[in-house]
Amino acid sequence: MRFMLVDDERLALLQLEKLLREVVDTAEVEAFQDPEEALAHAAKARPDVVFLDIHMPGLSGLQAAELLQVSCPDAAIVFVTAYDEYAIQAFEVNAVDYVLKPIQKQRVHKTVERLLKLKPERVDNGPADQTPKTIYCLKTLRFQSRGKSPEVPKWRTAKAQEMFAYLLHHKGQIVHKSTLLDLFFPRMDLKRAMAQLYTAIYQIRQCLHAAGMVVSIQNSSIQEGYILEIGEALLDKEQWEQRGARLGMEVVANPNERFEWLMSYEGDYLEDHGYVWAEHESERLRRLWLSHARELGLYYLKADRGHASTVQLYERIQQIDPYSEEEALILLRLYDEKGQFDKVAAYYEELNEKMESELGLSIPVQIGLWYRQWLEERAGKIASRG
Structure with a gap:
């Protein structure tokens, strides 16, 4: 030794x-x-x-x-x-x-x-340990290594986790120490803040090593900053975008593959962590997903309205953009057409409660009118059977 x-x-x-x-x-x-x-x-x-x-x-x-x-x-x-x-x-x-x-x-x-x-x-485990790793940042930050399932890293502190996510967000670029100090230790005296910064970087490297991730954080002494490089590791959001680009723009050419791609979107960028600095990228990816999902949704409504994927897709659209009146109405109608009457009532109540509690608004007029008419028609059909 x-x-x-x-x-x-x-x-x-x-x-x-x-x-x-x-x-x-x-x-x-x-x-x-x-x-x-x-x-x-x-x-x-x-x-x-x-x-x-x-x-x-x-x-x-x-x-x-x-x-x-x-x-x-x-x-x-x-x-x-x-x-x-x-x-x-x-x-x-x-x-x-x-x-x-x-x-x-x-x-x-x-x-x-x-x-x-x-x-x-x-x-050193040799070549078998050098296979590409994956870093997941859609929904929750996770690592996947050595053929295992994605796992949430065991961070020593929440500060170390967020600092890693921030460096990952700017991977391949110099992140100045002054930027990190302002963001993570804004009200701390410089000497103590520098010690805390070194501590956090040390914790990050230890966590990466323990997780088997071949990710480097280089210290740029000339410009007083850090550069994070993921090497051969994969980043899930980049993989997801690249797959979408390969599908092209023609929905009719590959609707099923496009559906699988959209459903593989696990959640918004770092969604579970709520980092303010990540909101712009989160919104960009969300808008990209919604754009493709709505295009595929319209195709399904015209080509094969009764397909099970149609309901699944619109349920996911409403999950990501819950206040879209047009798509909420589409989903209610799809539930009705498929005879899923319990889901019509449950979804209406859920939407009504969400609008009141989160926005302080009543449910949109068009949806309210459709639902009351639906209730009357259901009551009439039940009465006619009796």
Whole structure:
């Protein structure tokens, strides 16, 4: 196991190196007092474990850990500190462990045991693990890797999740640190905000690694920002748009395939998260979906009104755009034509309640008139049978 030790105190370095060699006979240990020198060397040495003192002049341990994730994303981080408050903060950034000074041999032994338990998870699985991954951002942010079903990542904080989503939203572009500070830490003093930013980026990288996602967040030191690259990973919203583009503009040529494509739209962009900055893209995709859905809906109404897909499509249109009077009336009529009278009544009541509770409006006059007429006709038919 290759260890790198970084601490501006020479005696502390010597003590930790001695203890590590006593605990791990075959340990390869390199020690640095200058964190910037250590970072430059780490890119070549690729250590398995980095022990970082948190409280160092110039570059702090938290900042160094954030930069290490670029050059050594697989390295386990162990924070070392003489202060309890720093130890707690280190634990919160998802480090493998933290150790309080003065360091004891028994404590180092416990840390090494923890590292050995984690080691199997860090083994390279080879080419089979390099298959394209998928990031889902329609409806809910999820990851899919190694042929598994899409899963919601285990984020340490909601802030880390949103920051990842924001970087993903601007993938391939430099997102300046000042932009992230203004958006995520607007009322925090600069020093503390920078520490929180480094913490969030560290958490994001740890979450990506744990999920098996080959996604990089490069630190652009020249322009003081980050660039997120998804590599060979796929993005569901891009895949969905590209599939629609391949279908072309002629509905009559492929109505069934177009229907399947529309129904594969799981929900609006980051719908479950409600990020304000995502609303423009969410609205763009929603309008694109509705445009194609309405075109296909009109085709179904003319070509095969009784097809089961017609009802399904208009139910989905109403789900995405619930206040469209024209399509609400179409759906009521379709339910009636298919003899689904319970659905006519249930949908009318649902629409009426939604209009009153969410908009403070009465149900549209045309729909109200149609429904009252429908009730009268139903009552007449039932009476005639009796």
